Amino acid sequence: MTARVVMIVFTGCFIEVECMAQALQYQNPELTARERAADLCSRLTLEEKASLMLDDSPAIPRLGIKRWQWWSEALHGVANMGGVTNFPEPIGMAASWNDALVFRVFDAISTEARAKWNELLSQGNDVTRFHALSVWTPNINIFRDPRWGRGQETYGEDPYLTGVMGSAVVRGLQGPEDAKYRKLWACAKHYAVHSGPEWSRHTADIDNISARDLWETYLPAFKTVVEDAKVREVMCAYQRYDNEPCCSNTRLLQDILRNEWGFKYLVVSDCGAVTDIHANHKVASDAVHSAARATLAGTDVECGFDYAYKSIPEAVHRGLIKESEVDKHVIRLLEGRFDLGEMDDPSLVYWSDIPTSVLESREHRRLALEMARQTITLLQNRNGILPLKKSEKIAVIGPNADNKPMMWGNYNGTPTTTITILDGIRRENRKTVYHQGCDLTDSRIVTPLFSECSFDGRKGFKGTFWNNTRREGKPVATEYYTQPFTKTTAGNYQFAPGVNLTDFSAQYETVFRPAKSGEVVINVESVSRFDVVVNGEVKVKHATWRTTPTRTPILVEAGKEYKIEIHFAHMPTYGANIKVNIGTESEIDYTDIINRLKDIDKVVFVGGIAPSLEGEEMPVEIDGFKGGDRTHIELPAVQRNFLKALHEAGKRVIFVCCSGSAIALQPETKNCEAIIQAWYPGMEGGTAVADVLYGKVCPSGKLPVTFYASSDQLGDFEDYSMEGRTYRYIRDFEPLFPFGYGLSYTTFDIGNAKLSSTTIGREGIKMEIPVTNTGNRNGAEVVQVYVRNPQDPQGPVMQLRGYKRLNVKTGETATANFLLTPKSFEWFDEQTNTICTKPGTYDVLYGNSSKGNALKKVTVTIN
Template structure:
């Protein structure tokens, strides 16, 4: 979504003239159909909409829909986020980021995860409901997840939110997630999934409000739409979010070809469509699409094109219900079109039970405390274990014996940021990699030195003696002002002097307290030169030095990088630190990087160690949504380079030069070109953003407590230079399906601590008439000495100019004990045998179909690892056209 502004939409709307007019009608009788929980959602919505005034209906198509007291309708905020757990609503179970969940290749597990996320949304909703039943932002039951956009290019900062680069894998995970989240009763869903962002959307972030994408018909059919089709027609997602960009000249949220012809007419979608946030404002803003000249015309265009709900911000005119009223009064928008949109929205609310008494309905057993439970954290741990991908292993792992001394080094070794990714909740018991190693090796001497920041020198705590209250430094400390809410608003509720910009909680873990603090004073430095600042809290913060904003992460969902500032030692410098505090996390403090600080402490630690674990990569401070990142290799939340940032790379090479064994653990949301590490280091682990319990999973993998089974859902390229331009949405030269070069690590790659062998393929038939299906089988044997899980992958290849190199058409994750053999069957559909031509038509041509079943593609990684597997061939007689999906 666009940057979150601090708005109280409900209050603003209720105080508006439109809302005032809405209160003039008489209240309904107690026998009104919409008040009857036993009536159908459609009948209830029809009855309710018939009783509403134009002004009232206009307020209900905003994401912050206010209460209608005369009708007994509570307020409802439609905006909730749940990519990998309940996000932005305080403490919740934080699962691995979506790209990490995709690396499990375990749809049954992700179905369980999504079900738990749905339970936690119900719990948060109960915990937060106002006496009249109204619900705040991020506590609703309409979840704007999953993101099934195709991660077509690893430079996209939001790719971490997706299920990877393959349309088939994305489809299977999208279906599993939606079905788990919504539950198995479409008339009474546990929560509603809004699958996003429809359609043809995957960066660059900087131009998304004005870009007009012209995808080829082949790419639309083959790549960009299959996962959306599966989400709607198989999983029956009850909501969909349209994207910012335009497609073939029309903004996605006003594109009737996609929203009407494809979605509603062809796919029979009967849910509601919500705009991405501020996407409707893009219709008329001159710096964006500028499709129409006024907000009224923008609202009218959106609703007539098929968008039902407008997510927006107070700063943009489309947020105002008055514009919708004017659009109707000016003849721009038929009221019947508005009625249809409001009807669809209230069908959703009736199905969710938001107008019904608390404690009724099929989900009544869920309580307000059913979130962040030990059982849910255990599931997050299991998901983290399965998400880890062993990229390289020269035999160092698993460790043969417990090391006596371990040096843990790197910017992601001991930070919660590296666990949670973006669109995240707050883990109450986070386990960093450092924490995990200490717990797993309690008798080892474990040292931790950051050694380097992500893209700059490392940070350290600022000593108390550096602060003073005035420019003369006559008194130590800082003035601290604490505010009741998260926005520094109103008069301080407490004022005091603190020796440092630190904050510690003493409240119970479950307490959901929110406050904000401002520290002001002066800072003395002993060394002149460049300094950087960071506040270690899990929530938003800002740091000003001499009135210059040097660190801005005020909205925790909208991080930006810090800025270096030159300081002198001849005078104190004014400093102001502002921070949001939520929950009960401790150890929140101000840090800096000083001139000359660098790798030497890390090198001293490494010199005394038997093993070095370097935990590097990225965080969502550097890759994410429409950000400002001031560092080489990054642009607008996207990346211009796939390399490990230079400061990390330089330290890693120095650590390797010590001759000590170095394990590289990567925490990141996208592919990285770790070519040097692959050539020189004995072991590399891809941890993604592994969730609240991720550090424990990493430590267990290193120790060999389980055999790794994660597989890459994206290709790791050797360089961004191997790819077409980022702005080019054509799929030629992209992803494993159409990339002609040699990857660093191919899609589907992942090593194990055991070995799996494959029998020759068997078929129920060798000749298949075009349009018919077939069955292929294989026996898989764990021929190693320990138990493990294999991800068995089925790929199909067809000759011809339109066909990809190969396509994933099936997969199964199977647990096998040492020495165990199991037969696996795959149903091969006509769709799996098909190709898509340049006009977007799908057909099954005559000729050979080559199949590969194995633990990955039949492609070696840069290190020479080639998965075991088995190849076979079918012959297809005749040809046949088949449906596109």
């Protein structure tokens, strides 16, 4: 009810009656967010309530509710935006084993997200997708199998490390817990039991895992970020768990998440997951029943395209759910909007003062560099070949040496400038010789002929763009390209200046005047629809990645002209990207390239894979890769053969491996003197890699995942049982490089631990481990503490329960201090079917990796 105060004012012969509206409860910033949300919910119609349960929520002007978006991304920077700081991919950040630095990174990311939001409001623009204060980060699924393409988004294979890192992410994004308004709302995803494959996620039923795997592997990180970091959103996953889709799974969303862990905030569906309930999982008959199932189970907001939640009013009218049930969800989501200050005047919200000058600021770029340096993991350094000397001439070869999009990772924003690995090395050594050498996966190589192309009197290709998919009307933009080019919607806020991210088209055209006769290949790679037209003849029509090869060979004669057009249109299923090259094609001749390096002894080969090959549900099907995942984990053959040829030619090879997942590098340990795992290192990654190569920085990264010797050590990708997977359950073989492993340019001695007691009481025991730098360089070491339960041979071989990263100067000793509490000894209990602290004698193992025979041991008892 609206209260009004009536004032009667006598002015001469007239009586003026003035009605002053008193502020409604939901408009009162002095009330709690929940009180305001409950009041506002009571004023909404059922149809309005249902509309607010969509991730793209329309405005309700009569109540002052603005359009709102729940879907933004901030995986390692503000995603789908330009001019933002790009940090290393999360799997790389996990290799830093530095959660304090991770917190600083995500504090900076949330600052940039608020700056983008403030800029949007100041310009009076409407809220658009990916431009909001709710960010769907972190991904804390367990990276159980290196073939999963989205594992790069996670913090590795260990539940403890993932929980610690995930909590640092959440705290950095959401801001101080005692602040009146949250800085952002973070989202833990994908709940639960999800880590590939991508190709079957909309239909898969994860029913082959034990209760032990559920409680010890797949749930702990979620429990940590819910209970300790107070994450405000949880995203339910696509697949079924025990034959019930995760977004309608009462056991996951109610019994465990809300009732057991006390989560009281927002559950959002993965995008399209509610529709999957009837469309793919076939456990509901239609959208109405899917909406009812998901709502009753506890999913508050649907991310979708063809929204099932638009059917909520019908579900209520048919008696499938009650409106009071709908109110629970609406109150939760409105509470979020009030908690972020979105409903209040910006002058009341502290974060509204953040200026756009923070975007890609010097401070944030320094932070990106600091993090990139700490992610780099030295796996091999035979005969101390590293660090390099600036005085020696070297060659840089490989498909990732000058690959900017690779540096950015996936789910990325686009920085203004990026230092590639080639850039970084050239800054250190002017004697560097560069040859790309080979493609990531293709044994053929195209020598570009853009110098023989021109249009409108300008060299290269011309691109013309329309904000419709039909190339109709007045174009909105033009661009020119003087070398092979790649355009993508991934990580961008526009495809080209003034061009939308969706519903657009383009035409790329040139006149090719060949200097020599012969075969020329037009290479077009795209997930979107395209045509290739030469002199008016359609050579490729309505191609997509599924239907047509990317190469179009044409025979040309010297001196003649060939008008080449590429017609391109956005397709909503996979977004849009296009890669264009024209030139002569030949099989890679390793001998020819090696002959150009006669006077060079050391070769830095920058290879691995790239986000264009591994990622979320991607349209890629080539040897080794399927749908965003990998079908085997060996290095692509073209690179493996190249490294072998370099080695046989007597070159001393330093292999810089870029990837978001473990690669089986057994042959490379023989063909390369040194191996550096650089992950996807972000906008400053080239400087960081060069700093390590030339010894300005002592490498300190530690693997957050196991590096297997070959694909033969992997089990069935679709089997979610943990037996035989990750360091925790590898019993019958030795991996190539174990979890927690990483070399340095100096050496450390980890001394004997000192315990305050050998009996674990309620307050726990203190553990002190001395670490001495016995080498001749300052460096950092990560001391790792694992627990093993000898009374439980079916359980994990060991479980990480603590770590400390220490900076230790040469000749000095530092101490790693740990507090082992009863929680450190939680183990699965068959009697209670959950995890708890069980009495018994435990082994506490400690060292600088999970390699069993290198760990020291003490024994403790819990009564």
